[in-house]
Amino acid sequence: xxxxxxxxxxxxxxxxxxxxxxxxxxxxxxxxxxxxxxxxxxxxxxxxxxxxxxxxxxxxxxxxxxxxxxxxxxxxxxxxxxxxxxxxxxxxxxxxxxxxxxxxxxxxxxxxxxxxxxxxxxxxxxx
Amino acid sequence: xxxxxxxxxxxxxxxxxxxxxxxxxxxxxxxxxxxxxxxxxxxxxxxxxxxxxxxxxxxxxxxxxxxxxxxxxxxxxxxxxxxxxxxxxxxxxxxxxxxxxxxxxxxxxxxxxxxxxxxxxxxxxxxxxxxxxxxxxxxxxxxxxxxxxxxxxxxxxxxxxxxxxxxxxxxxxxxxxxxxxxxxxxxxxxxxxxxxxxxxxxxxxxxxxxxxxxxxxxxxxxxxxxxxxxxxxxxxxxxxxxxxxxxxxxxxxxxxxxxxxxxxxxxxxxxxxxxxxxxx
Numbered sequence: 571x572x573x574x575x576x577x578x579x580x581x582x583x584x585x586x587x588x589x590x591x592x593x594x595x596x597x598x599x600x601x602x603x604x605x606x607x608x609x610x611x612x613x614x615x616x617x618x619x620x621x622x623x624x625x626x627x628x629x630x631x632x633x634x635x636x637x638x639x640x641x642x643x644x645x646x647x648x649x650x651x652x653x654x655x656x657x658x659x660x661x662x663x664x665x666x667x668x669x670x671x672x673x674x675x676x677x678x679x680x681x682x683x684x685x686x687x688x689x690x691x692x693x694x695x696x697x
Numbered sequence: 698x699x700x701x702x703x704x705x706x707x708x709x710x711x712x713x714x715x716x717x718x719x720x721x722x723x724x725x726x727x728x729x730x731x732x733x734x735x736x737x738x739x740x741x742x743x744x745x746x747x748x749x750x751x752x753x754x755x756x757x758x759x760x761x762x763x764x765x766x767x768x769x770x771x772x773x774x775x776x777x778x779x780x781x782x783x784x785x786x787x788x789x790x791x792x793x794x795x796x797x798x799x800x801x802x803x804x805x806x807x808x809x810x811x812x813x814x815x816x817x818x819x820x821x822x823x824x825x826x827x828x829x830x831x832x833x834x835x836x837x838x839x840x841x842x843x844x845x846x847x848x849x850x851x852x853x854x855x856x857x858x859x860x861x862x863x864x865x866x867x868x869x870x871x872x873x874x875x876x877x878x879x880x881x882x883x884x885x886x887x888x889x890x891x892x893x894x895x896x897x898x899x900x901x902x903x904x905x906x907x908x909x910x911x912x913x914x915x916x917x918x919x920x921x922x923x924x925x926x927x928x929x930x931x932x933x934x935x936x937x938x939x940x941x942x943x944x945x946x947x948x949x950x951x952x953x954x955x956x957x958x959x960x961x962x963x964x965x966x967x968x969x970x971x972x973x974x975x976x977x
Contacts, residue, residue: 579954619882623882
């Protein structure tokens, strides 16, 4: 079973947070195309959510093209690679924006950011 | 499915419930919060028909029989001298149960010959819950029991509760002060004050309507404040109703709150009003 964490202190609705966490599992490769997702009742018990909320998570993911629901057999991870690339792009940019906001908040200048980026990106390359 | 119209209850001349109007839908998980004495427990007991209103009425969907309504409270003193077996037999007759679901009792390793009065607080709650589960409840009223049981049993309780909800599409109405473990479960929050419902919102919406500001100085009067708390050198302002317009107009950080913090600020606001009206 994959791990999901929900931040009860955020005003982002719980079903959205959970759907997002499952998408991250898919991007990271821990959930693969064709994997079976836990039954609603089981996932509700594990992450302590109302079964209706879990059902909404799965239907949201289905609408977005990451899950296929088969009547009588449950919910399965199912996506097109193009869809996954789009998602990766959105999430990477979101993470990047958050990161920039945080370093700006502690007083980094644009010059600092550029220099540090170079340093760490090149450092990783040399490893 | 539960329709409450103009419901009023008085105890010895004191109005405890004041013309309450509200509807609950099938499968909803509703949490009722509010200060001590706001009327929460009386409201639950009136919904169940234990307390008789002086005015108004509670109507249930025709599809629901009395045997499908479960009730759990820390005050349910019942069959103290019975053994668990006798308690189960009694409950089965009263509620006409087909069979008793002993999953929880086996989980706790409880012997059916044990007397009810010898159970721990947590074991009592779970014994009561196993009786309620056996009713295959369509509606479940839970009055303030989560905080009485230890963290392990609380988890066992929650897991079984979620399973019951999934199996029977149970409508759950709980009265709660402590939220930690169930923060993310309720879909709808009611806050009561002086026998009235002063807030009735989906959990999703209420989180967008209340925010917190921390400020060393006073904040402008056009920011609506529900409750102000002084903390060391600064103040916490709980802003309600909040709208995104405020974020544009004022240069404050409006922070998100947990459900527990939201409830606490409503109750805190109530006590502040009370102090002011008493002139102290």
